Amino acid sequence: MAAHVPLPPGLPQLLKAGTRYFSGLQESLFSHITACRALALCLRTSYGPLGRNKLLVTHLGKALCTAHAGTILRELQLENPVARLLGAASQAQEEETGDGANAVVLLAGALLDNAEKLLRAGLPVAAVRDGYDAACKEAVRLLPGLACHALVDLRDPDGVAWALRAAVGSKLFGYQDFLAGLVARCCVAALSPEGAFEPDNVRLCKVPGGGVTDSRLLEGLVFCTEAESRVHQAREARIAVYGCPFGLARSETKGTVRFQGAAEMRAYGDAEEELLARRVRAIAEEGAGVVVVGGRVDPLALQFADQLGLMVVRLGSRLELQRLCRAVGAVPLASLVPPPPGAMGHCRRVHLSEIGSTAVVVFRQDGPVATVLLRGATPELLCSLEEAVTDGLNTYKALVSDRRLLPGAGAVEMALAVRLATLGTYLPGLEQYGILEFAQALKTLPATLAENAGLPVNETMAALEALHQLGTATAGVRPGEGGAPTMDAAREGVLDSLLVKERVLRLAAHTATTLLGVSHILVAKKSGGPKVRGENPNWDLEPDALE
Numbered sequence: 052m053a054a055h056v057p058l059p060p061g062l063p064q065l066l067k068a069g070t071r072y073f074s075g076l077q078e079s080l081f082s083h084i085t086a087c088r089a090l091a092l093c094l095r096t097s098y099g100p101l102g103r104n105k106l107l108v109t110h111l112g113k114a115l116c117t118a119h120a121g122t123i124l125r126e127l128q129l130e131n132p133v134a135r136l137l138g139a140a141s142q143a144q145e146e147e148t149g150d151g152a153n154a155v156v157l158l159a160g161a162l163l164d165n166a167e168k169l170l171r172a173g174l175p176v177a178a179v180r181d182g183y184d185a186a187c188k189e190a191v192r193l194l195p196g197l198a199c200h201a202l203v204d205l206r207d208p209d210g211v212a213w214a215l216r217a218a219v220g221s222k223l224f225g226y227q228d229f230l231a232g233l234v235a236r237c238c239v240a241a242l243s244p245e246g247a248f249e250p251d252n253v254r255l256c257k258v259p260g261g262g263v264t265d266s267r268l269l270e271g272l273v274f275c276t277e278a279e280s281r282v283h284q285a286r287e288a289r290i291a292v293y294g295c296p297f298g299l300a301r302s303e304t305k306g307t308v309r310f311q312g313a314a315e316m317r318a319y320g321d322a323e324e325e326l327l328a329r330r331v332r333a334i335a336e337e338g339a340g341v342v343v344v345g346g347r348v349d350p351l352a353l354q355f356a357d358q359l360g361l362m363v364v365r366l367g368s369r370l371e372l373q374r375l376c377r378a379v380g381a382v383p384l385a386s387l388v389p390p391p392p393g394a395m396g397h398c399r400r401v402h403l404s405e406i407g408s409t410a411v412v413v414f415r416q417d418g419p420v421a422t423v424l425l426r427g428a429t430p431e432l433l434c435s436l437e438e439a440v441t442d443g444l445n446t447y448k449a450l451v452s453d454r455r456l457l458p459g460a461g462a463v464e465m466a467l468a469v470r471l472a473t474l475g476t477y478l479p480g481l482e483q484y485g486i487l488e489f490a491q492a493l494k495t496l497p498a499t500l501a502e503n504a505g506l507p508v509n510e511t512m513a514a515l516e517a518l519h520q521l522g523t524a525t526a527g528v529r530p531g532e533g534g535a536p537t538m539d540a541a542r543e544g545v546l547d548s549l550l551v552k553e554r555v556l557r558l559a560a561h562t563a564t565t566l567l568g569v570s571h572i573l574v575a576k577k578s579g580g581p582k583v584r585g586e587n588p589n590w591d592l593e594p595d596a597l598e
């Protein structure tokens with residue numbers, strides 16, 4: 052029998068069986084740069100006002116057609132650990148500022164791509180990271196000097212609309228003037244007297260049908276639901292909100308009740324009915340006029356509510372319940388008990404109405420809440436419309452914190468690239484190569500805008516760079532047909548929030564330097580548990596063609 056020869060001790064022997072590990076430049080660094088490049092290439096076509104949509108089929112079989120990087124990354128279930136890190140950075144941008152998620156992936160992807168060139172040429176990783184750090188600091192320092200506009204009055208709808216044109220136009224190009232005006236009026240309506248703005252105070256109500264220009268601002272909160280009760284309106288109503296069903300609670304587990312006879316059975320039913328009647332009566336006696344519930348509505352409870360003149364509304368989403376509670380000042384209750392003092396909200400008028408052929412319940416309320424009614428012929432159009440309005444609301448929120456605006460359409464990236472290239476050329480030491488590559492990476496954003504707009508990329512980039520070299524720091528890419536490929540972004544009203552741009556630069560540089568600092572990738576073996584059913588590899592074939 053052959054003797055057992057122990058393997059020489061090394062990393063594989065230290066790890067649990069099945070752990071995969073990658074080390075060295077080739078295996079760990081270049082391979083994960085390739086993964087990030089693939090993700091950036093995927094999102095590249097969706098950048099800018101003429102970016103194309105992605106058709107996503109989620110794991111639940113729902114089809115989504117979107118160009119919004121945040122949605123795409125959320126639905127793409129990334130397996131590669133490095134691509135997941137880049138995706139997480141982009142989602143952090145989306146959560147913090149609500150905009151610029153695609154720019155983070157594109158810039159970080161370009162930074163990693165350019166770093167590969169330097170590393171293959173023999174530059175140490177530390178020199179590239181130092182160069183990127185220095186370039187990022189310098190770019191962030193230069194940003195305020197490039198600001199071309201500041202929002203003077205947060206309550207001036209025209210000024211706000213001018214500032215939001217690019218944010219809403221990048222998702223629904225062609226409707227930017229109409230939509231920016233609509234979003235601006237809505238933001239001003241939802242701005243609190245103290246000057247705080249919460250995008251959650253704005254409800255987006257999608258009603259299929261009509262055209263985009265039929266979208267309008269509605270006073271108060273509007274929900275696409277029907278009133279369950281016979282009472283369809285209430286004035287100066289006190290509102291009780293329940294997160295539970297409107298009826299008696301049922302246990303999660305099965306129970307058995309044994310009756311000795313028909314009388315016992317009838318008595319049991321009567322007791323339940325009596326209990327329910329008492330509960331609904333107690334709510335009405337506390338002074339509630341409207342009951343909003345988050346669960347199913349029991350027909351018997353509804354009958355008692357009708358007898359007592361209560362209006363009952365069911366909201367299907369927890370988020371909608373929270374929004375309503377915030378707007379009317381109610382505290383959501385977890386069981387059908389009489390509302391304690393202070394738990395009920397108040398609303399000037401609640402009524403059932405109809406928009407198109409869709410029933411809606413309107414909560415008219417004085418205060419910083421508003422609803423945007425979105426109209427569109429197809430679900431895809433409604434989805435793009437929602438993304439455009441959401442981007443506008445998030446940009447307004449960023450403007451409430453910092454009112455400065457930068458020229459958009461790739462102008463600010465090109466201006467920074469020109470300045471960093473000058474700095475890199477005259478700086479001694481190895482850092483300069485990192486700075487020069489950072490400048491090159493910044494040019495990817497205007498180049499992508501030009502590419503997606505169908506413009507000749509090299510020609511457009513040459514013209515843009517020449518304008519910036521001559522000192523026009525507001526020159527950007529002009530999407531659309533005809534005319535010159537460049538424009539004055541500040542004059543055309545294509546403006547980006549300084550806060551959003553600054554976060555994009557910081558997050559992309561931080562992600563790139565973090566990934567460049569990875570020396571080993573260790574992937575543990577997946578833990579056990581029930582086997583996940585595999586994906587159907589032939590999803591695009593007819594069922595009868597499947598093997």
Ligand SMILES: Nc1ncnc2c1ncn2[C@@H]1O[C@H](COP(=O)(O)OP(=O)(O)OP(=O)(O)O)[C@@H](O)[C@H]1O
Pocket residue numbers: 097098099100102118119120121149150151152153154155216217218220221222442458459460461500528529530545546547
């Ligand atoms: N009308 C326009 N003309 C030229 N450029 C525009 C116009 N509207 C928007 N842009 C530019 O498009 C870029 C933003 O595009 P987009 O919104 O697709 O990217 P993002 O904000 O990074 O991604 P996401 O919104 O998916 O998070 C900005 O640089 C903006 O200046």
